[in-house]
Structure formats: structure tokens, C-alpha cells
Amino acid sequence: MTQAIMFQGTASDSGKSWLAAGLCRILRDDGLRVAPFKSQNMALNSFITKEGNEMGRAQVFQAEAAGVAPDVRMNPILLKPSTDKASQVVFLGKVLTDMDAVDYQAFKPQLKDKVNQVYQELAAENDVVVLEGAGSPAEINLNENDLVNMGMARMADAPVILVADIDKGGVFAAIYGTIKLMPPADQKRVKGIVINKFRGDETLLTPGNKMIEDLTGVPVLGVIPMSDVDLDEEDSVALTGKSRQMDTSKALDVAVISLTKISNFTDFHSLELQPDVSVRYVLKPDELGQPDLLIIPGSKNTNEDMAYLNQTGLAAAIKRAHQRGSMVCGICGGYQIIGRQLHDEQQVESAIKHQAGLGLIDAETYFNPTKTTTQAEAWHDDFKLTGYEIHMGTTKLGPTARPYTKIVANNGVKTARDDGAINDDGTVFGTYLHGIFDNQLWTRHLLNQLRERKGLEPIYTPGVSLNTYKEQQYDKLAATLRQHLDMAAIYQILADSAH
Numbered sequence: 001m002t003q004a005i006m007f008q009g010t011a012s013d014s015g016k017s018w019l020a021a022g023l024c025r026i027l028r029d030d031g032l033r034v035a036p037f038k039s040q041n042m043a044l045n046s047f048i049t050k051e052g053n054e055m056g057r058a059q060v061f062q063a064e065a066a067g068v069a070p071d072v073r074m075n076p077i078l079l080k081p082s083t084d085k086a087s088q089v090v091f092l093g094k095v096l097t098d099m100d101a102v103d104y105q106a107f108k109p110q111l112k113d114k115v116n117q118v119y120q121e122l123a124a125e126n127d128v129v130v131l132e133g134a135g136s137p138a139e140i141n142l143n144e145n146d147l148v149n150m151g152m153a154r155m156a157d158a159p160v161i162l163v164a165d166i167d168k169g170g171v172f173a174a175i176y177g178t179i180k181l182m183p184p185a186d187q188k189r190v191k192g193i194v195i196n197k198f199r200g201d202e203t204l205l206t207p208g209n210k211m212i213e214d215l216t217g218v219p220v221l222g223v224i225p226m227s228d229v230d231l232d233e234e235d236s237v238a239l240t241g242k243s244r245q246m247d248t249s250k251a252l253d254v255a256v257i258s259l260t261k262i263s264n265f266t267d268f269h270s271l272e273l274q275p276d277v278s279v280r281y282v283l284k285p286d287e288l289g290q291p292d293l294l295i296i297p298g299s300k301n302t303n304e305d306m307a308y309l310n311q312t313g314l315a316a317a318i319k320r321a322h323q324r325g326s327m328v329c330g331i332c333g334g335y336q337i338i339g340r341q342l343h344d345e346q347q348v349e350s351a352i353k354h355q356a357g358l359g360l361i362d363a364e365t366y367f368n369p370t371k372t373t374t375q376a377e378a379w380h381d382d383f384k385l386t387g388y389e390i391h392m393g394t395t396k397l398g399p400t401a402r403p404y405t406k407i408v409a410n411n412g413v414k415t416a417r418d419d420g421a422i423n424d425d426g427t428v429f430g431t432y433l434h435g436i437f438d439n440q441l442w443t444r445h446l447l448n449q450l451r452e453r454k455g456l457e458p459i460y461t462p463g464v465s466l467n468t469y470k471e472q473q474y475d476k477l478a479a480t481l482r483q484h485l486d487m488a489a490i491y492q493i494l495a496d497s498a499h
Helices: 014-030 057-066 100-107 109-124 150-156 171-180 184-189 202-216 235-239 264-273 303-311 314-323 333-337 439-454 466-484 485-495
Strands: 005-008 034-037 040-042 046-048 054-056 077-079 087-090 094-100 126-134 161-163 191-200 220-225 252-257 277-282 292-297 327-331 339-344 354-356 363-380 383-398 405-410 413-419 428-432
Touching: 005 014, 005 057, 005 150, 005 485, 014 034, 014 057, 014 126, 014 466, 034 057, 034 109, 040 439, 046 057, 046 339, 046 363, 046 383, 054 057, 054 077, 057 126, 057 466, 087 100, 094 100, 094 363, 100 220, 100 292, 100 327, 109 126, 109 150, 126 150, 150 184, 171 191, 171 202, 184 191, 184 327, 191 485, 202 220, 220 466, 252 264, 252 439, 264 277, 292 314, 292 333, 303 314, 303 333, 303 339, 303 354, 303 363, 314 327, 327 439, 333 428, 383 439
Parallel strands: 005 126, 005 161, 034 126, 040 077, 161 191, 191 220, 252 277, 252 292, 292 327, 327 428, 339 363
Antiparallel strands: 046 054, 077 087, 087 094, 339 354, 363 383, 363 405, 405 413
16 A cells, blocks of 8 residues: 655745655654655756756656655656746656646646646656645645646645745745645545744744644644755755855855756855865856856756857856966756857757857857757766766867767767867866766866865875765755654645555
8 A cells, every 4th residue: 555645835945845855754764665746746857867868957866865766757747847837847857748728727638638647657666756836835826737736645645735835924824825726525634734944933923823723624744944954955046045246255156157957056055065166156257257167057948048158258267267377167958059160050059149258168059949858977087977968969079179978878878979178278178077076086186186276285085975865855855854844744644645
């Protein structure tokens, strides 16, 4: 028999992804086979599984918390916004089509049975499935064809825990309004309320908790304090909380350009863990300054972000910084941007067919409808690297650039091909490999190059690995939830859900 529980939120960024991850770790520690599940995710931060399938990062870190390998069935639908009105639809890890929002709403009923089938397969292999909703179940304009909130709860016959973010304000109105906008049958599915991101003395909430329980008939199962637990974020909204100022106590200044269609900014989590590195995210030309390393990250729409760099003056600022001594690195879309030309004859990404890049490296990119999604093993000089590729298009090098890495395996299958580019003096390089900074020895080597350019002694200790750090954070999150949630009530809700 499989048990199930679902976290839904009063709004986006309420913390339901973290609560799902924390519960996955608790259940794993308690000896249960557990898997996360989110039927539909909208995010530009994605991951490639060992089979070469693309899925959302939230279900990846939830799977890690559960102690299992990420499986594309945990996130069958991934929507990757390409413009303000349209998204690339990825189903079971592969690109299905591109659609605008209206067409996708009409298309969703065709996916519903397939999503249910995937869920049932996953459920049959586990003791517990921890489901996550998206946005809010009170988005009444979208409820008719819903397959991610109450629509999914009905398919899974799962009880629901409603998560509310008190840090935004108006928490009790959000809880009451969300529940009361649901049809009566869906209201009965809500078995508990969790108030998240609380600061201060919890006793001050007691009267409000009692009143909301009386008004809704749903118990408050816990108040989770604002936490310093550090997990990957799946949405670029998290960048609003990132620093735009250098931490002057650190020796190295790394500036990441905040592109409008930035993707996979989780690439830089490992850099943030380095003891001598300050990572900041730059929105405006006058914020750039003279970083030691300037990174142009991945982008879901390289052409539009190149146009954005030109329009805002960031393109000129990046070139000036390089001329004055900043090393420049481009990752995936950023690698395409640092080249001389971008060609999109088939308008795969945008209506811009031809556009000059930054011209920092001798390379040209040609976009095509075929999407590369693969885990990769590579070598750069004497450093073995692992990472993953998610991109549309190929990049050809000119005579003054040479490959940056040699790919030796894709999804575990041996191969031999070049990746990326580096200029003659080594001050500009690019690669299609996401996750390259997770390779500790190579990263420390690169940072020591930057230190030596500043006359600083190298540091040879690589520091804590990202995987070790993540495990510490999952354990910390689980301990926080055990302390502040009514776990006996959670287990009873799970027991009642068994079927």
C-alpha cells in the first residue's frame, strides 16, 4: 500500500518545495522508500538525469533528500518560459513543443491521463509519495483543467497540507481565502496548515492560529521559523535576495550578469561556498565594476538576452571590464553570447535571425530545433570534469580560438568531441557544461589563477564538496521540521491516505 501527502501553497515561493524536501529526508531517515512528485513545474533551472532527460531542480533536490536518484517521472511536465507569453513544453524529459499560455491551457487535458499513469507507476514503487503543487490552488481562473494542484490531489487521492508564507504579510487572509475559494470537496482534502518563514515569538501567533482553525476547521500543524538552510533555488525570483555588492572580506570578486532569461544559476552555488570568493549578481552597468571573474550565465533565450545587454549598456560594460583585466567566462547561453555572431535562421529562439555577440572570442553559434540534453564527462588539461548540457544550437570556432574541454562520455557512453572555447591569452573562456564549478579541483585551480593575477598566494585545500554541503543542509532542514511540525499528526494523515 502506498501513502501520499501533498504540499500546496497560498502563493508561489511559500516554501512548499523545502517542506517537501524536508519531509522526504525525515521519511527516508525513518526507513521508508519515498519519492517526490510535482506533475508540472515552471522554471528555467533544470537538470539532466543520467538517462539524458530534463527535469526541474526542485524535484532533483527533493530526490537527493530522499536518498534516491532523480527520475524524470518525478516531474513529468516542465515548462521553460521563452518569452513573457510562451514556454517550451518538456514532457518526460524531452521537448514536446512550444506553446503560448492560452494554447497550453487548452492542451492540458491531453496530458492528464499520461500524468496520472506516470504518478501511479512511481507510487507503486514506493512506500510514500510526497507531492508538491504549483502557485496556488485558489487560482480559480485555471482550475477547470488543473493537473498540478487539487486536480493532481484528486488523481492521487492525496490529503493536502496548505503552506502559507507569513513573511509576505496577510497570512491569515491568505489561508482563509485560499481554502474558501476551493469547492467543498477540495476543502475537505486540506488536512493541515503550516505557517512558514516566521520571525519572532511564536506565542504571538497563538490567538490567530486558534481563530483560523475555528474559521476553516483545519488544524495548524506547525509554525516554521525563518531558516538559514541553504538549498538550490528553482526560480530566478530568488536572485532578488542575492547580493549585488562585493563582500570586501573575501579576496576574489566574482560578478554574475543577471540576464532576463537567466537559467541554471545554481551553477554558482559551489562558488559561493569557496572561502575566498564573493559572488554577486549584477543588474546594471554601474554595478559591474572590475571583478576578478565576470560570468555570463545560461539563458533560455540567448538572442533576446544579447539584445538586452546591448540595450542596457551591460554589453559595453562587460567589454570594458575585460579590457581592464577581468577574466570572462560564459556558461551555455553565456558561451554563445561571448562569441562573434548568433545565427537563428529558423527563429528557434526569437525573431532575431542574425545578431552580433560580444565578440570576446572567435566563435559563431547556429541555432536549430534539436535540443542537446546529456550528462557529460570531460577533460580540461589534467582535470577530469563532470557536468551536463542543455542547449539548442551548435557553436563553431574560428582560427583564434581553441576548444576548452574534450568530452569523453555522454550519458555514460564513450565519445570524443570538443566543447567550449578559450582565447589565446586565457582571459576568456566558454563551455556548454552546466555544473562545471562543482568540480572542486578544477575550480580551485581557476581561483588560484585569479589569486596569482592579484599577487596572492594560492590555496590548495578545495574545501567542502557541494554534495557534502547539501547533505548537511538536508539534515538541518529535517531537524528543523521535526522540531516545529506535529509529526504525529503528519504520520496519521499519511496512514489515513494509504490505499
